[in-house]
Amino acid sequence: MLDTAWIWRNLPKIWDLLVQHAVLSYVPVVVGLLIALPVGIACVRWRWCYPIALAASSAFFAIPSLALFVLLLPYTGLTAATAIIPLTLYTASLLLRNIVDGIRSTDDSVRQAAAAMGYRPMRRLVSIELPIATPLILGGLRVAAVANISMVSVASVIGVASLGDLFIDGTQRFFATPIIVGIVLTAVLALITDLVLVSVQRVLTPWGQTRRSK
Amino acid sequence: MTKPAVRAHSAETPASVTFQSVTKRYPDGTIGVDGIDLVCEAGKITVFVGPSGCGKTTTLRMINRMISPSSGTILIGDRDSATFDEAQLRRGIGYVIQNAGLFPHRTVIDNIATVPVLLGVNRREARAAAMELLERVGLDASLAKKYPYQLSGGQQQRVGVARALAADPPVLLMDEPFSAIDPVVRAELQDELLRLQREIGKTVIFVTHDMDEAIRLADRIVVFQRGGTIAQSDTPERLLIEPASPFVRDFTGDSGIKWLSLMSTEQIASSSSRLVSERDSLTPSDEWRLSVDDAGVAQYWIAPGQVEHTLATPCRRTFVVGLDPMRAALDSSLMSPAGLAVATDESQRVLGLVDFAQFDAAIHRYRSTAHA
Numbered sequence: 001m002l003d004t005a006w007i008w009r010n011l012p013k014i015w016d017l018l019v020q021h022a023v024l025s026y027v028p029v030v031v032g033l034l035i036a037l038p039v040g041i042a043c044v045r046w047r048w049c050y051p052i053a054l055a056a057s058s059a060f061f062a063i064p065s066l067a068l069f070v071l072l073l074p075y076t077g078l079t080a081a082t083a084i085i086p087l088t089l090y091t092a093s094l095l096l097r098n099i100v101d102g103i104r105s106t107d108d109s110v111r112q113a114a115a116a117m118g119y120r121p122m123r124r125l126v127s128i129e130l131p132i133a134t135p136l137i138l139g140g141l142r143v144a145a146v147a148n149i150s151m152v153s154v155a156s157v158i159g160v161a162s163l164g165d166l167f168i169d170g171t172q173r174f175f176a177t178p179i180i181v182g183i184v185l186t187a188v189l190a191l192i193t194d195l196v197l198v199s200v201q202r203v204l205t206p207w208g209q210t211r212r213s214k
Numbered sequence: 215m216t217k218p219a220v221r222a223h224s225a226e227t228p229a230s231v232t233f234q235s236v237t238k239r240y241p242d243g244t245i246g247v248d249g250i251d252l253v254c255e256a257g258k259i260t261v262f263v264g265p266s267g268c269g270k271t272t273t274l275r276m277i278n279r280m281i282s283p284s285s286g287t288i289l290i291g292d293r294d295s296a297t298f299d300e301a302q303l304r305r306g307i308g309y310v311i312q313n314a315g316l317f318p319h320r321t322v323i324d325n326i327a328t329v330p331v332l333l334g335v336n337r338r339e340a341r342a343a344a345m346e347l348l349e350r351v352g353l354d355a356s357l358a359k360k361y362p363y364q365l366s367g368g369q370q371q372r373v374g375v376a377r378a379l380a381a382d383p384p385v386l387l388m389d390e391p392f393s394a395i396d397p398v399v400r401a402e403l404q405d406e407l408l409r410l411q412r413e414i415g416k417t418v419i420f421v422t423h424d425m426d427e428a429i430r431l432a433d434r435i436v437v438f439q440r441g442g443t444i445a446q447s448d449t450p451e452r453l454l455i456e457p458a459s460p461f462v463r464d465f466t467g468d469s470g471i472k473w474l475s476l477m478s479t480e481q482i483a484s485s486s487s488r489l490v491s492e493r494d495s496l497t498p499s500d501e502w503r504l505s506v507d508d509a510g511v512a513q514y515w516i517a518p519g520q521v522e523h524t525l526a527t528p529c530r531r532t533f534v535v536g537l538d539p540m541r542a543a544l545d546s547s548l549m550s551p552a553g554l555a556v557a558t559d560e561s562q563r564v565l566g567l568v569d570f571a572q573f574d575a576a577i578h579r580y581r582s583t584a585h586a
Contacts, residue, residue: 107315107318109311109312109313109314109315110315110316110317110318112280112311112315113309113311113314113315113316113317114317115280115304116278116280116304116307116309116311116387117304117305117309117328117329117332117377118301118302118303118304118305118306118329118332119301119332120301123332128317128319131319132317132318132319134319205319206361207318207319207320207321207361207362207363208318208319
């Protein structure tokens with residue numbers, strides 16, 4: 001069923017697709033985080049922002065990715081941007097809730113203590129509230145990264161290269177090997193990404209591993 | 215190092231805190247604190263007590279402007295607190311809260327170093343100073359690298375105290391710091407605070423709803439009552455003996471018994487005539503006696519008529535002369551089958567036995583000086 005000869009022949013091409021797939025998945029995670037952070041902070045600072053931002057992000061999340069790709073085509077053409085922009089917005093939508101909940105998860109006694117020690121609001125946010133929000137934000141990042149890795153394949157439909165190309169190739173030629181390779185590589189990429197993020201979490205939050213609630 | 219702003223204006227000595235007709239009125243019209251005038255003396259422990267919702271915590275939190283007064287003036291030393299930059303003011307005032315409020319993402323040592331780092335001290339120096347403080351509040355140096363969740367409640371609270379003291383502030387605010395801690399550890403922390411205060415002599419303002427805690431710690435007790443006014447502000451002794459109103463009297467509860475914890479045992483007379491060494495053979499006697507070991511530590515009560523060292527009734531309660539209050543001495547007396555209190559020195563060596571009649575005389579002396 002698995003044509004190993006085909007795999008060997010196409011190894012360089014498969015590797016290229018894998019790298020492209022990873023880039024298309026990771027860039028939106030990074031950019032999405034950079035967008036969601038200030039929006040989340042603003043939502044905590046000015047409470048009235050949050051319902052609006054939340055409604056917008058939920059509505060946005062409901063739009064199928066393929067539809068968005070097609071909508072963007074006239075503007076960004078067959079470039080990576082066509083895939084990256086929607087995925088970035090999905091990531092940002094997904095992270096918004098985690099960031100806001102994360103910042104709010106700081107215990108009131110801790111927030112009070114910080115104010116009483118003489119932290120000004122901005123410094124308190126950066127040195128106390130954001131670090132305490134890290135586990136929740138990283139949790140969101142893990143979901144977003146894995147979701148992106150699975151969604152990116154769709155970009156192949158509009159001609160942006162990714163492991164999705166293997167699915168299209170396999171389907172068109174009624175040939176199972178590329179499809180199996182694509183599935184396995186997608187899964188492996190997702191698994192490795194998640195493991196890396198978990199290790200990052202371990203390193204960044206040594207205080208949170210067995211956090212007891214009082 | 216940038217000095218805390220408060221200290222820069224009040225020299226190196228602890229600063230007094232003065233309230234001048236301070237009122238806190240909330241937007242909905244309720245009054246938290248109603249026109250209080252009060253001086254919290256420099257270098258002393260002032261304890262705010264009262265039922266909940268009577269404005270004691272609000273009053274405390276107005277000092278570092280966590281809550282801003284609606285009217286009136288609060289002076290730190292001789293400077294109006296409203297003229298300080300808010301963050302600078304707070305860095306110059308230590309603050310300890312219930313449950314410690316430690317930063318969960320920072321190690322113990324970095325928690326303690328918080329305010330010095332905010333003031334611009336470099337991290338290494340701040341950590342070195344924090345290590346000293348860690349030991350000063352009775353914690354082992356090995357806890358330095360631990361995170362708050364790895365500590366017990368009592369240890370967390372000690373770290374909270376160390377953190378509040380790290381920048382050597384002239385004023386220390388403590389908002390019910392020990393109320394969530396079990397009674398045994400709470401008593402330890404209270405002793406520790408008194409010991410520390412003897413070393414550092416801060417202006418401490420302490421909020422509690424526990425009258426026993428107030429009596430134990432306070433140089434001055436301020437009793438708050440409903441409506442956010444002060445019912446009485448006095449030394450613990452005056453407060454117990456001469457309550458200003460029925461409210462204060464009821465709030466202080468069994469004042470006479472509590473007064474016993476303020477009476478010193480320094481003057482109390484004890485007699486060593488009824489002590490016997492546990493090695494000596496016994497001659498018949500019609501009195502209770504107490505056997506002591508070679509180090510002079512109390513062992514067993516010997517009943518009248520008893521002529522052999524049996525291990526029948528161990529001596530369970532003793533008191534340290536001059537250190538423990540009258541309450542402990544009376545406790546020792548009540549717990550002894552002979553009705554005699556056992557007076558010891560600090561190393562547990564028995565000095566003598568105290569007859570119940572001695573208490574009468576000692577308490578009488580106190581009463582006459584207090585009412586004079």
